[in-house]
Structures are given as C-alpha cells and as structure tokens.
Amino acid sequence: MDQAESMDTEETITDEESIILYFSEPEKGRATNTKVIQKSIDKGYRVIVVTNNFPSKILEKLYLKNGMNPEEVFFIDSVTSFAGGSSVKSDSNHIMVRSPQDLTGLSMAFSDALKKFKEDHIFILFDSLSTMLIYLPADKVVKFMHFITTKLRTLEESGAILAVKGGLDPMLYSQMGSLVDEIVDDG
Template structure:
C-alpha cells in the first residue's frame, strides 16, 4: 500500500507490521482503528504514544464510537504522575517500559474478550524505543505475537518508517505475517 488513505484488509488471526511515514502516524492510527471497527472487530489499542483520553477524543472527532475501543494505556499514568480517573474501557500501566504489566494486561483483556472478533493495535513500536532497549522490545513483541496467534486474534503494530534499527525491523518482520509500507 502506498499511502495512508489506502484501505487495509485485516484478516482474522493475521498479524501485521505497518510502517508509516512519521508525519502520517496519527492519521494511520485513526484510519486503522476505523477500519478495524468497520470490519466488525472489537478494537484494543495498546498505546505508548498518546494518552488514551486524547486518542478517545481524536477518534470521536473522526466519527469512531468511543465505546467501541478498549485501551491498554502505558503513557497516561506516567505523564500525569498520578493515578488517572478510572475508566472501565482502559487498563492503565504505570510506565511504557513496564512490559510485564503490559503483557499481563494483554492476557487479561484477551481473556475478557474471548469468543469475540478482536484486533489489537500497538501504537507504537517506535515510541517504545525511547524507553527500552531494542532487545527488550523484540522479546516483548515476540511474546505478544505468539499470544495473539494462540488466541486467534488479529494484530497491527504501528511503527515509523525508517524509525527502527535494521535488526529490530528484521526480527519484527519474521514475527508478523505481513509488513505494510505506507
């Protein structure tokens, strides 16, 4: 796919790495969540990039029903420096580098959504590089892809094009079914 306006066909149980132009990451995120919901999936957004309250507002402005998106939010609590207001559709993680809690949250939400058509979107692998060494991200992404496969759940990992080192890109490419370059 050559531009951020091209529709993506998200197949059940398939895992994708979407490499987007850094200037188009926000647009790619909005478009992807809309497509996930339009395809009949429950959307779960793992965010290390923007706080879930901001994403909820952005998605609402784009015509996406805020009640159709669940969040695993690893940035809000860290950015606020305190516990955010409770939200039944959001699991807050204390820091983007806390992969253990993030992995537990993925497992718990998949258990809660069992039997439903689910797609998880991670926004973004590139932001995780600010907080974690490449090796840790690679191990975590390997865990998540296998967890999704075992559950038969679709997944999309968003990353800035040319924002990943070649080794990480190679590893991620072997974990996913399809790499999409926008």
C-alpha cells in the same frame, strides 16, 4: 521481507487472522492509527489499543473527531500515568499501566484484556513500536513483541503494530518482519 509493501490500509485488514507491521511518516502516525481502528471496527472486530505513544484520552478525542465511537475501543494505556496523570484510573474501558517500561504490567494488562473479550473477535493495535524503543533496549522490545504476536496467533486473533518509517535499524526490522504476516508502508 526486504521491502515494506506500499498499500492502502483498507486492503490489509481482513477477516482472517493476521498481524501487520505498519510504517508511516511521523506526521501521519495518528492518521494511520485512526484508519486501522476504523477499518477494524467496520470489519466487526472488538478493538483493543495498546498505547505508549498518546494518552488514551487524546486518542478518544481523535476517534470521536473522525466519526468513531471511542466506547467501541478498549485501551491499555502505558503513557498517561507515566506522564503524571495520577488521577486517571483503570475502569471498564481502560487499563492503566504505570509506564512504557513496565513490560510485566503491559503483559498482564494484555492478557487481562484478551480474557475480558474472549467471546469477541479481537483486533489489537499496538501504538507504537518506535516509542517503545525510546524507553527500552531493542532486544527487550523484540522479546515483548514476540510474546504479543505469539499470544495473538495462539488465540487465532489479529493485530497491527505501528512504527515510524525509517525508525528501525536493519536488524530490528528483520526481527520484527519475522514476527508478522505482512509489512505495510502507509506512506
């Protein structure tokens, strides 16, 4: 996978199981997130967002502003508690993880969410790979993403990983490229 394919988000989310790595310009990250979520909901998926980029409450407002019902999305949030949102607790629509560095907590939350929705056709959005690299070394991020993608493939589910365009070094880019079915440049 030498080059990210430039393609519309609408064309990439299908009814078949696949894992896509989306690259977008930093200022377009929220728009890419929103497009992927809307398309996944439209396709009938039960959407789970793993966020270490924006607090889940911010994403809920963003989705509502864009005409989506945030109740249709389940959140695994590793940034709110880390940023001092100590009053925020896990509930029926959120699992709060203490920090983006807590890969054990993220792994457990991910597995718990998959069990919770095991009867549904699931789509996982991981936002964002680039943010994880702020908190963790690249080798740990790749190992964690290998766990995520392998678990999705084992369960025959789909997902997307968001990253900032130009934000991955060539080695990490090729390692991540080997874990996904498609790489998309979302402009």
